[in-house]
Amino acid sequence: MADAMQDSRPVILSLAGFSKSFGEIQAVDNVSLDISEGEFLTIVGPSGSGKSTLVRLLAGLESPSAGRLLLRGRDITVIPANRRPTAMVFQSLALFDHKSVGENIEFAMKMKGVPPADRKARVHELLRLVRLPESFYARATTQCSGGERQRIALARAFASDPDILFFDEPLSAIDYRLRKALEVEFKDLHQRTGRTFVYITHSLEEAMVMSDRIAIMQAGQIIQIGTPEEIYGKPANRFVAGFLGEVNILEVAGGHFAGLDRPAPANARRYAVLRPEALRPGKGDVTADLTVVQRLMLGSRTQLFLRSPTGAPLISEVAGDAPEFERGTTYSFGFSPDNIAWVDE
Amino acid sequence: MRVGRRAAAVVRALWIVAILAFLYVPIVSVVLASLANTRYMRFPHKVWTLDAYRDALGSFTTWQIHSISLSIAVSVVLIATVLGTLGAVAFARYDWRGRSLFQRILVLPIFFPQPVLGLGLLLSFSAVGLAPSWKTAVIGHLVWIVPIVTLVVSIRFFGYDVAQEEAALDLGASRWQVIREITMPQLWPGVFSGMLFAFLLSWSNLPLSIYTSGPDTPLPVWLFTRTATNYSPLVPSVAVIGTAVSALIVIALALVLAAGKAVRRA
Known part of the structure; x- marks a missing residue:
C-alpha cells in the first residue's frame, strides 16, 4: 500500500x-x-x-x-x-x-x-x-x-x-x-x-x-x-472495481467462469474483474462466442454490450467505430487471464 | 394579428389603471375631504379651503398624538428588531430540540384577531397591576409585531449560503468577526425590512392601541374616535399629515441606508 x-x-x-x-x-x-x-x-x-x-x-x-x-x-x-x-x-x-x-x-x-x-x-x-x-x-x-x-x-x-x-x-x-x-x-x-x-x-x-x-x-x-x-x-x-466505471465481473464457481462455461486458471479467486478493453474480439487464452446486444459509439472507441450463450452480460471496448459489430451478430471474443484482477468480495 | 396585439395593449393599460384607481381612490378621497369646510362628507365641495390644515397644525392635539404614535413606533422598532433578529436565529438558523414547536407557537399571535388580542392584553395588564399608557401599548404592539419581524428576518436567513460563515471561520475569522463580516451584512436587508414593517405596522395600528394605550391617544385611535363621534375636515387633514410624517420617516431611513452603503463602498 x-x-x-x-x-x-x-x-x-x-x-x-x-x-x-x-x-x-x-x-x-x-x-x-x-x-x-x-x-x-x-x-x-x-x-x-x-x-x-x-x-x-x-x-x-x-x-x-x-x-x-x-x-x-x-x-x-x-x-x-x-x-x-x-x-x-x-x-x-x-x-x-x-x-x-x-x-x-x-x-x-x-x-x-x-x-x-x-x-x-x-x-x-x-x-x-x-x-x-x-x-x-x-x-x-x-x-x-x-x-x-x-x-x-x-x-x-x-x-x-x-x-x-x-x-x-x-x-x-x-x-x-x-x-x-x-x-x-x-x-x-x-x-x-x-x-x-x-x-x-x-x-x-x-x-x-x-x-x-x-x-x-x-x-x-x-x-x-x-x-x-x-x-x-x-x-x-x-x-x-465497479467504481471505476463499467467492468466485467465474472464469478468463479467450481473452477469455471460462471456464465462463460470455461475453466478458470489455477490462481483464480472468487471474482474476476476484467476491463472492457481487455475483452477483445478474436483470439485469446480464454475465448467464447458472444452476441452483440448493443453498440455505443464513444468517439474514438466503441462500447459493445454482449451476451454469452448462457445469458451472462459482458462488455467490451474496441478502437474505432467498429461497424461490423451489428446488433444480433455473434463473434468470438477472448481475454488473457493475465489481465484479470482477482478479488474475494 | 396586429389588431389583436393593440387590443391586448389597451386591455392591459385599462387593467393597470383600474388597479391603481382601486388602490388610490380611498387615499385621494381623504385628501379631497380634508380640503372641505363642511362637517358633512359631500362631494364636490362648494368651497375649497386649507383651513383644516391651518387648524390641525395650530392644534396641540395634533402634535401630541403624533408624538405618542412616534414614541410607540420608535420603541417598537428598537425592541422588535432586536427580538425579531434573535428570534430569526432560533427560527431559521439552528436546528434545535423544539424548533418546530417554536416555529408554530411564534406565528400564533399573527392569526389571533387583533381586537381579541387587545382585550386580552388589557385584562393581563390590569391583572398584574399595570396602568395602561403608551408604554403598555408598546408591549401590546410587540406581541403582534415581533413575530412578523422574526418571519421577515428569517426569510433572509434562508436567502444566503450559510457555508459563507464556515468559509470565513476556515479563513481565520473569529466568531465575532464572522458575525461582523458575514452574518450582519448578509442579514441587514432583512433586518431593515423588519424595521420598516415594525414601524409602519405600529404607526397605523388601531385595534391593539384602542385597548392598551389608556389615556395616551395615538394617531389611529384619535382618527377613529373623531370620525365616529365628532367629525370635521380636521380628521382627514390630520390623517394626511400623519401619512406624510410616516412617509417622510420611511424615506429618511432609506436615504440613510443608501448613504451608508455609499460610504462603505468608498
Whole structure:
C-alpha cells in the first residue's frame, strides 16, 4: 500500500482512529491515514460514504467523536478551524457575495490584520496565480462565470498561505468541458505551488486525472488507498472495481467462469474483474462466442454490450467505430487471464 | 394579428389603471375631504379651503398624538428588531430540540384577531397591576409585531449560503468577526425590512392601541374616535399629515441606508 513517493516525503497530516457519529449514524468509522507533504490525495466515495464529513473533520469544521489528528507531529484534534493552517474550497464555493472579488481573496489577510496596501499587492499576485485578470479586483462575485468563481475560491484559499488545501467536491456542479479544464488546472496549480492538496470527489475519473494517491471510502471506512495505477490495476474488491466505471465481473464457481462455461486458471479467486478493453474480439487464452446486444459509439472507441450463450452480460471496448459489430451478430471474443484482477468480495 | 396585439395593449393599460384607481381612490378621497369646510362628507365641495390644515397644525392635539404614535413606533422598532433578529436565529438558523414547536407557537399571535388580542392584553395588564399608557401599548404592539419581524428576518436567513460563515471561520475569522463580516451584512436587508414593517405596522395600528394605550391617544385611535363621534375636515387633514410624517420617516431611513452603503463602498 505504501508507495515510493509516500516514503520519500515526510508526513504532514496523520489521522489515527478517526471516527465521527451523528446520533446512530457512524459517518466516519475508525479511519487511520498518513498524508505526505506536498501530496495530492483524493478521497473518493459515493454520496453518504462519509468523505465530506472526513474532510470537514480535517478542516476543523466538525470535531471527531474519537481519534487523534497530528499536523507535523503536533496534536491539533481540538484546534478549531480558524486556528488551523489549512484552507478549504467548499462545494458551493461559499464566495462572500456581498463582497467584491478582491475583498473575497484578501479576507484571510484582513483577519490576520495585514495592512490594506500589502493585501492588495498580494491579491494581484494571487489573481495572476489562478490566471484571472487584475481588473477582477473590484468586480462583484455575482458577475463572474462558473469557472471564474472556481478560480476566485482557489485564490481566496491560497491567500491564507495554508499548509494544506482541502477541496470538498468543488467541481460537482460544473459542466463537463469546464470540469475537465479545471481538473488540469488544479493539478498544474498543485505542481506549481507544491502545497498538499486533499481533494474529495465522487468521481474516480476526476481522481485518476489529478491525484498522486487515491483513497476509496465506503460506509465511513477507507477500503483501499494507493496510486491511480494500483487502484485501477488491483482493485481491493468488487465495489472499487465497479467504481471505476463499467467492468466485467465474472464469478468463479467450481473452477469455471460462471456464465462463460470455461475453466478458470489455477490462481483464480472468487471474482474476476476484467476491463472492457481487455475483452477483445478474436483470439485469446480464454475465448467464447458472444452476441452483440448493443453498440455505443464513444468517439474514438466503441462500447459493445454482449451476451454469452448462457445469458451472462459482458462488455467490451474496441478502437474505432467498429461497424461490423451489428446488433444480433455473434463473434468470438477472448481475454488473457493475465489481465484479470482477482478479488474475494 | 396586429389588431389583436393593440387590443391586448389597451386591455392591459385599462387593467393597470383600474388597479391603481382601486388602490388610490380611498387615499385621494381623504385628501379631497380634508380640503372641505363642511362637517358633512359631500362631494364636490362648494368651497375649497386649507383651513383644516391651518387648524390641525395650530392644534396641540395634533402634535401630541403624533408624538405618542412616534414614541410607540420608535420603541417598537428598537425592541422588535432586536427580538425579531434573535428570534430569526432560533427560527431559521439552528436546528434545535423544539424548533418546530417554536416555529408554530411564534406565528400564533399573527392569526389571533387583533381586537381579541387587545382585550386580552388589557385584562393581563390590569391583572398584574399595570396602568395602561403608551408604554403598555408598546408591549401590546410587540406581541403582534415581533413575530412578523422574526418571519421577515428569517426569510433572509434562508436567502444566503450559510457555508459563507464556515468559509470565513476556515479563513481565520473569529466568531465575532464572522458575525461582523458575514452574518450582519448578509442579514441587514432583512433586518431593515423588519424595521420598516415594525414601524409602519405600529404607526397605523388601531385595534391593539384602542385597548392598551389608556389615556395616551395615538394617531389611529384619535382618527377613529373623531370620525365616529365628532367629525370635521380636521380628521382627514390630520390623517394626511400623519401619512406624510410616516412617509417622510420611511424615506429618511432609506436615504440613510443608501448613504451608508455609499460610504462603505468608498
